[in-house]
Amino acid sequence: MTNHPIHMHGHEFVVAGTDGGWVPPTARWPEVTTDIGVGQMRAIEFDATEPGDWAIHCHKSHHTMNAMGHDVPTMIGVDHRDVVKKITDLIPDYMVMGERGMADMGEMEMPIPDNTLPMMTGAGPFGPVEMGGMFTVVKVRDDQKPGDYTDPGWYKHPPRTVAWEWTGEVPQPVRAAAPTPDPRTLRVRRPDGHRH
């Protein structure tokens, strides 16, 4: 029973409908997040012009987590990676909240009841998807036929559109020369009364 600021990556949308009905087109405004109060609904519309896999999720970080399989207190700020390895040798199910956010947890599996979703969404093309819960992915493809809701798989990024770590020599920044003053001068005659 709380509000959910739902945010979408990759596109702007308009809030096109509420519980009260459709919003007249002239009254819709562009958004990338729409806050949805308790018991409310929103209809959004957007032109799917950007191919890719785009996150859509609640902006409250604790809403992008499903159930955790334990009741250990959080240890935010503690670098416990080595300790955890040693403990899991003794207690395989042991895990703590990662000090670097939820990425630590996305790689771990833990026992949960059969009717419970795993805390994280699973593995993506770049490693574990670090969110679950109120999180999903909007998949936009050029070649997906209208009405075809089958999963096209992960987006295949065109060459040279994905950032990578540069391991070579780091070039020196090129400093732009200071702009030289414009030598031209303007002759300005100030207005002086109404003598035309």
Ligand SMILES: [Cu+2]
């Ligand atoms: Cu939420």
